[in-house]
Amino acid sequence: VQSAAAAIDAKAAPEEATKAKQWLYSLGEAAANAAKEGDFMGIGGQRVSPEEEAVLGEIKTALRI
Numbered sequence: 001v002q003s004a005a006a007a008i009d010a011k012a013a014p015e016e017a018t019k020a021k022q023w024l025y026s027l028g029e030a031a032a033n034a035a036k037e038g039d040f041m042g043i044g045g046q047r048v049s050p051e052e053e054a055v056l057g058e059i060k061t062a063l064r065i
Contacts, residue, residue: 021063032055
């Protein structure tokens with residue numbers, strides 16, 4: 001992820017780089033929100049697990065956004 005962020009920063013204008021990195025992050029968010037975890041027959045549960053939240057935080061840090 002850090003390599004991708006560096007490549008984007010090197011090749012794109014700052015505004016475009018920010019948009020591209022935000023788009024990449026949104027893909028991770030969409031994947032994390034794709035299904036609930038810990039529910040019973042569709043009741044309860046949570047959209048994003050603590051582990052997924054941690055990974056999303058690491059991705060955001062790596063992308064520098």
